[in-house]
Amino acid sequence: MSGSKTYGERPNPYPGKLVIVEGIDGSGKSTQLGLLAQWLRGEGHLVTFSEWNSSSIVKATTSRGKKRQLLTPLTFSLIHATDFSDRVERDIVPALKAGAIVLADRYVYTAFARDVARGVDRQWVRSLYRFAVTPTLAVYYRVPLEVALYRILSGRPKLKWYEAGMDLKLHTDLTESYKRFQARIQQEYEGLVPEYGLSSMDATLPVEVQQRALRDLIRPHLKGITPAPLGQPLEAGEERRA
Amino acid sequence: MRRFESYGQGIPGLEPGDLSGWLIVVEGPDGVGRTTHVDRLRRHLEQLGYAVAETGFTRSDLASRGIRRAKQGNTLGTNAFNLFYATDFADRLEQQILPALRAGFVMITDRYIYSLIARAIVRGADPDWIKQVYSFALLPDAVFYLRIGAQQLVHRVLADGPFDYWESGMDVPMGEDLYDSFVTYQGRIIHELDGLAREYAFQTLDAARDKDDISEELCASVSRLLLKRSAGATA
Numbered sequence: 001m002s003g004s005k006t007y008g009e010r011p012n013p014y015p016g017k018l019v020i021v022e023g024i025d026g027s028g029k030s031t032q033l034g035l036l037a038q039w040l041r042g043e044g045h046l047v048t049f050s051e052w053n054s055s056s057i058v059k060a061t062t063s064r065g066k067k068r069q070l071l072t073p074l075t076f077s078l079i080h081a082t083d084f085s086d087r088v089e090r091d092i093v094p095a096l097k098a099g100a101i102v103l104a105d106r107y108v109y110t111a112f113a114r115d116v117a118r119g120v121d122r123q124w125v126r127s128l129y130r131f132a133v134t135p136t137l138a139v140y141y142r143v144p145l146e147v148a149l150y151r152i153l154s155g156r157p158k159l160k161w162y163e164a165g166m167d168l169k170l171h172t173d174l175t176e177s178y179k180r181f182q183a184r185i186q187q188e189y190e191g192l193v194p195e196y197g198l199s200s201m202d203a204t205l206p207v208e209v210q211q212r213a214l215r216d217l218i219r220p221h222l223k224g225i226t227p228a229p230l231g232q233p234l235e236a237g238e239e240r241r242a
Numbered sequence: 243m244r245r246f247e248s249y250g251q252g253i254p255g256l257e258p259g260d261l262s263g264w265l266i267v268v269e270g271p272d273g274v275g276r277t278t279h280v281d282r283l284r285r286h287l288e289q290l291g292y293a294v295a296e297t298g299f300t301r302s303d304l305a306s307r308g309i310r311r312a313k314q315g316n317t318l319g320t321n322a323f324n325l326f327y328a329t330d331f332a333d334r335l336e337q338q339i340l341p342a343l344r345a346g347f348v349m350i351t352d353r354y355i356y357s358l359i360a361r362a363i364v365r366g367a368d369p370d371w372i373k374q375v376y377s378f379a380l381l382p383d384a385v386f387y388l389r390i391g392a393q394q395l396v397h398r399v400l401a402d403g404p405f406d407y408w409e410s411g412m413d414v415p416m417g418e419d420l421y422d423s424f425v426t427y428q429g430r431i432i433h434e435l436d437g438l439a440r441e442y443a444f445q446t447l448d449a450a451r452d453k454d455d456i457s458e459e460l461c462a463s464v465s466r467l468l469l470k471r472s473a474g475a476t477a
Binding site for chain 1: 251254305311317320324336371374
């Protein structure tokens with residue numbers, strides 16, 4: 001069983017564009033992606049969103065596994081890959097075929113960082129995600145760990161078990177475990193930036209400065225994409241998939 | 243002594259040295275009579291004084307419900323289905339197979355990664371990819387392959403009732419109707435299993451014979467295998 005083939009070998013052959021953002025919790029990436037969507041729609045582009053855990057059938061299993069703490073590093077990795085695969089097949093690829101700009105809040109790199117932080121083999125997880133289309137643009141939001149932790153821990157009352165990496169038994173305290181787990185994830189992300197040539201963004205800059213930089217990054221990829229004709233409704237692909 | 247190994251990098255956090263039982267796999271296409279033979283083998287081994295445990299597809303605590311639901315509506319993408327089965331398998335490996343092996347049981351599994359690899363390949367998955375996905379699996383002590391031709395299989399299955407939608411590969415239709423699709427689909431599954439039988443050195447049993455003969459051969463082979471190591475332990 002050779003592991004020679006890996007993620008990154010399926011370039012996007014479709015007319016649409018895939019733009020993804022990555023980063024630890026509290027890096028501000030979702031805010032940036034939301035602002036980008038608004039701007040792109042204003043420019044007349046057809047925009048769709050794609051998020052983790054969007055496939056309803058798999059979601060029921062994932063929630064069950066999380067609620068009852070049935071997941072190990074291996075099954076955690078596989079159930080998320082299942083969900084992600086469904087999302088690629090039924091959500092991302094059709095939208096790319098239709099020529100949409102697909103915005104994804106987290107992509108395969110989340111799994112690479114999070115699963116490896118859980119002890120899953122690096123090469124195995126990269127091979128697992130071989131079916132994923134390579135994004136047109138991937139942006140990593142780099143933020144000092146303390147800043148991200150402050151943003152999350154000051155704003156949100158309760159951390160979830162797996163989110164805090166409690167399954168790894170890094171610490172008995174939820175918050176302390178979360179900090180250590182996020183540190184591990186961040187360390188993995190830092191390795192992914194050069195490995196996959198992710199564009200990195202300084203997530204400590206003012207929101208609007210980051211947004212301008214993000215728009216500058218995407219602009220070259222918009223050449224050749226024709227915005228929808230005036231008067232055509234754009235709502236069709238706009239709703240977030242439940 | 244490190245007796246159990248994985249095909250690839252293995253299960254995160256596993257110490258294979260903890261495992262002492264036996265892992266026996268019975269492989270073969272749908273309708274070949276695996277259930278009967280697994281049953282008989284189990285009783286035979288218990289007669290000899292071995293503790294036996296069993297597992298089979300979609301029997302995981304984690305994913306079996308979701309897979310059943312997904313099958314009802316056929317609402318999951320093909321590749322996602324492949325990975326859902328991998329999730330189910332991983333859960334059974336960690337929650338059923340490993341504990342049984344730690345406790346020194348003979349674990350009989352009604353199909354293993356090979357059928358899952360075959361069904362994924364027939365549904366268009368890249369063979370290298372799906373084998374790599376399953377590379378965390380433990381190498382079994384032995385794989386017994388109940389080998390039968392597609393036509394013979396048809397006769398056997400028809401005798402037991404109507405063709406099953408999934409066993410006929412109707413999610414990826416391969417013929418005009420259930421019969422055509424069954425023959426083509428099972429034929430391709432058998433073709434893949436034959437290839438895997440060579441690659442992974444299965445012990446092939448001719449399943450077109452009388453089932454008593456097959457059982458006898460299977461029970462004798464497994465008994466020999468277990469005796470070999472039990473003898474080593476007392477010597």
